[in-house]
Amino acid sequence: MADESQKWVLMVTAQTPTNIAVIKYWGKRDENLILAINDSISVTLDPAHLCTTTTVAVSPAFNQDRMWLLGKEISLSGGRYQNCLREIRARANDVEDEKKGIKITKKDWENLRVHVASYNNFPTAAGLASSAAGFACLVYSLAKLMNVQEDNGRLSAIARQGSGSACRSLYGGFVKWVMGKEENGSDSIAVPLVDERHWDELVIIIAVVCSRQKETSSTSGMRETVETSALIEHRAKEVVPKRIIQMEEAIQKRDFATFTHLTCADSNQFHAVCLDTVNFLLNVSQILMVCLIFRIISCVEKWNRSEGTPQVAYTFDAGPNAVLIARNRTSTSLLLQRLLFHFPPNSETDLNSYVIGDKSLMEDIG
Ligand code: ADP
Numbered sequence: 203m204a205d206e207s208q209k210w211v212l213m214v215t216a217q218t219p220t221n222i223a224v225i226k227y228w229g230k231r232d233e234n235l236i237l238a239i240n241d242s243i244s245v246t247l248d249p250a251h252l253c254t255t256t257t258v259a260v261s262p263a264f265n266q267d268r269m270w271l272l273g274k275e276i277s278l279s280g281g282r283y284q285n286c287l288r289e290i291r292a293r294a295n296d297v298e299d300e301k302k303g304i305k306i307t308k309k310d311w312e313n314l315r316v317h318v319a320s321y322n323n324f325p326t327a328a329g330l331a332s333s334a335a336g337f338a339c340l341v342y343s344l345a346k347l348m349n350v351q352e353d354n355g356r357l358s359a360i361a362r363q364g365s366g367s368a369c370r371s372l373y374g375g376f377v378k379w380v381m382g383k384e385e386n387g388s389d390s391i392a393v394p395l396v397d398e399r400h401w402d403e404l405v406i407i408i409a410v411v412c413s414r415q416k417e418t419s420s421t422s423g424m425r426e427t428v429e430t431s432a433l434i435e436h437r438a439k440e441v442v443p444k445r446i447i448q449m450e451e452a453i454q455k456r457d458f459a460t461f462t463h464l465t466c467a468d469s470n471q472f473h474a475v476c477l478d479t480v481n482f483l484l485n486v487s488q489i490l491m492v493c494l495i496f497r498i499i500s501c502v503e504k505w506n507r508s509e510g511t512p513q514v515a516y517t518f519d520a521g522p523n524a525v526l527i528a529r530n531r532t533s534t535s536l537l538l539q540r541l542l543f544h545f546p547p548n549s550e551t552d553l554n555s556y557v558i559g560d561k562s563l564m565e566d567i568g
């Protein structure tokens with residue numbers, strides 16, 4: 203590249219939604235490659251709501267890879283960022299921008315450094331899967347910048363090396379992360395289960411109980427579980443494989459009753475293995491949150507029971523924030539009324555809800 207070319211910067215911006223697991227991933231068999239001990243299934247949210255926006259830039263003027271997360275520079279020295287960068291760089295192709303007079307050859311990418319700026323429009327590291335949207339978006343935008351010609355399945359295997367849950371955000375709708383068998387992780391990829399619009403009636407509501415950073419990251423929490431929980435092996439080997447089959451069928455058939463039963467049961471079992479984990483610290487503020495979680499669960503379960511057929515499924519990740527999946531718009535409206543009644547705004551139990559799907563529903567209730 204000529205000296206004149208030192209002036210150019212080439213940029214790509216991408217947006218990726220987060221995903222919420224309905225059959226949870228919790229536990230690795232390989233920490234470096236991020237290989238799970240069980241399959242998992244999630245639903246990817248609408249990109250217009252909870253998402254990450256990442257801009258990646260390349261210029262001959264950059265002398266090292268750098269990244270800013272929410273405006274603050276973070277270190278890229280960790281294995282996860284390095285693994286993603288290395289895997290994408292290894293697949294880079296020629297890039298040409300005639301208007302700007304830029305030509306980058308496959309070989310040039312080895313010596314070019316990138317700058318990354320990323321922003322999450324929802325709480326980071328608070329149990330709403332920021333690592334999923336974050337690493338999926340990082341891998342996707344780098345792949346676009348470097349003209350990587352891999353399909354989303356192959357990209358999912360790279361995003362997986364950033365954060366396990368990230369592989370499922372490469373697709374919309376209901377997605378399965380197949381744990382795979384290969385030692386090198388080549389068959390540990392995400393696959394879409396149905397067309398993105400297959401079950402459009404569902405409305406997902408996220409009640410943000412606490413947007414503070416959680417005290418135990420998913421990574422260390424699940425490591426402790428694998429090392430110390432007596433229940434985890436039973437979950438991974440006996441329970442989840444059956445649930446995966448049943449969940450796939452429920453999704454195919456849009457069978458909301460079975461979907462709700464499996465989603466709630468799996469969220470509860472995931473929290474049961476967390477409680478069975480030595481060193482999974484519960485301090486006083488977390489105990490108060492656990493109480494709130496149980497209040498939400500009990501509110502939902504009472505309602506489902508009184509209706510005869512389930513109206514809403516609940517699931518909680520590694521934090522107190524409730525993800526509620528309502529069967530349709532009518533049940534969403536009723537659910538919000540109930541939540542507002544039990545957790546009135548500006549009260550001690552204000553849930554500060556995010557409404558995903560249709561913001562006007564909040565106004566309907568007044
Ligand atoms: P969460 O429940 O939000 O997924 P985790 O503990 O799994 O919490 O992951 C949080 C970590 O994910 C952050 O500390 C950061 O390293 C990474 N992360 C979050 N957002 C992004 C992003 N936009 N781009 C890259 N990495 C991110």
Ligand code: DP6
Nearest residue numbers: 223226227365366367420421519520
């Ligand atoms: C409870 O994908 O955040 O959200 O692979 O170590 O980055 P790492 O963990 P992460 O774990 C997510 C756990 C979960 C369940 C799920 O998303 O399946």
Ligand code: CO
Nearest residue numbers: 331333334420
């Ligand atoms: Co995460």
